[in-house]
Amino acid sequence: MIVDDHPLMRVGVASIINARSDMAVVAQTGTGEEAVTLFAHHQPDVTLMDLRLPQMSGVDAILAIRSRFPQSKFVVLTTYEGDEDIHRALEAGAKGYIIKGMPYQTLVEALLRVHTGGRFLPPPVARALASRMPDSELSSREKEVLRHLVAGMSNKEIAGLLGITEATVKCHVSTILMRLDVSDRTQAVVTALQRGLIHL
Amino acid sequence: MIVDDHPLMRVGVASIINARSDMAVVAQTGTGEEAVTLFAHHQPDVTLMDLRLPQMSGVDAILAIRSRFPQSKFVVLTTYEGDEDIHRALEAGAKGYIIKGMPYQTLVEALLRVHTGGRFLPPPVARALASRMPDSELSSREKEVLRHLVAGMSNKEIAGLLGITEATVKCHVSTILMRLDVSDRTQAVVTALQRGLIHL
DNA sequence: CATCCACGATCATTATTTTTATTTTTGGAT
């Protein structure tokens, strides 16, 4: 099954797969919601999943499907959006992760390896994952503050919105800056976007 | 000719086009540099151009080609990256602009219309272009300062780097905030990224 | 018990606005 919100990309992937005698596309869609229902109908051997989808994200779709079909196998196919996406996808249960822009042989390799129970992480992906500092894990509250930071809100506005004191917001911001290893909020916003912690 | 750095996307586009009796793909590549040389060899009727390419951007490729072949016709095919990209592409001479994620019939329509000398701007694209405030044009110096803002530099650092006073940097930042219609540098960074004024 | 969350207070630094003024550049108009 192919899940990608770009119809042309689905056509490309489908023609690569259907050109082989040992693979076939049994279903395709552009939304995570439909992916969940389609999976139940077709139970494909391997699902190729884009992460950036309208509404429900690819990670959420993987989680939803795997909660009902724990044996389901996923290969993520996406544009590079930072190490956070890689981490979340693998944590959700994806066994392969390839990046649009890699030669299409890589796609075939990944599907074969994952189908036979293996994993597939190309060197650039593995490297991005390894460079992730474990210290950069943010608490849920900190992620919430970070989202408002990215929205361009001041400490005072965030305090009002969350119903806490400005002092507390400052405290959160300070720990965010420490964890992201930056020195001001603007840099925090940029690295959060770069690493895929927050999506625009 | 197809120019896109995602091989799978090229396969998808090519199979849509080659399935028709009235069109054919004569060349394809993933870089702007090769697009320029390939164009000279094949002189395709219409060139399908992605904007986000490694090294040389799609806009630069269009400009380079049109400087030697002013009659050349371009349709931009890209993921939505903000109104600034649309504006720059049309200014560079593109006659069509479609977004990956639109149904593939749109691609065929656009190619036909542009080939017969017409234009093709889907409503969402036209709307994004219309919502561009003419007041938001930044001078080249201001864009330079904005790039350093996105890099997370302080006014003092920018002043040192550009060899000007901190007071001057403050002035530039203030006009940038006014033109982008925001109230602080963090918001400026976010909207600059959203609208495609600066690329990460 | 370690971590997260919340709060308070001080303090130095940085950011932003406003105003004023000089120099350079640019785009037309004559």
Place this chain on the structure above:
DNA sequence: ATCCAAAAATAAAAATAATGATCGTGGATG
């Protein structure tokens, strides 16, 4: 080709607001 007007870049000063660092305290949670 030259002149004029508008725009942009530069700079300075002064005042207000916001930010970030660094202390410390306490409650809640798993």
